[in-house]
Amino acid sequence: MDEEDPKDDPQDDPKQDGIYRTIQNLMLANLFVGGLLILLGEGYFKSQQVTEFGFMLGFVGALLYFFFRWLAGRAARRNKG
Numbered sequence: 001m002d003e004e005d006p007k008d009d010p011q012d013d014p015k016q017d018g019i020y021r022t023i024q025n026l027m028l029a030n031l032f033v034g035g036l037l038i039l040l041g042e043g044y045f046k047s048q049q050v051t052e053f054g055f056m057l058g059f060v061g062a063l064l065y066f067f068f069r070w071l072a073g074r075a076a077r078r079n080k081g
Contacts, residue, residue, distance in 0.1 A: 020068060020071070020072040023064075023068050024068050024072075027061045027064045027065035027068065028061070028065055029061075030057055030060065030061030030064075031057075031061040031065065033054075033057060033058075034054045034055065034056070034058025034059070034061055035054065035058050036054070037050055037053060037054025037057065038051055038054040038055055039054075040054075041053075
C-alpha cells in the first residue's frame, strides 16, 4: 500500500492553521488600534489615559503576535523533523 507520511500534509503546518493565523491577525489588529489610540489620545480625546492604554494595547499585541509566530514556527519545525 502507498501510504502518505502524515508529516507531509500541508494542513498539519501550524503556520497554515486557522487558529494561529486568527490569533496573529487579532494581535496585529490590537497593535493597529493601540497605535491609533496613541495618535488620537492627546490630540482628539484630550486624555493621557487613552494614550497610555493605546501604548499598552499595542505593546501587548506586539508581544503576543511575535510569541504566537515563534510558537507556530517551532511547531512547524517539530512536525517536519
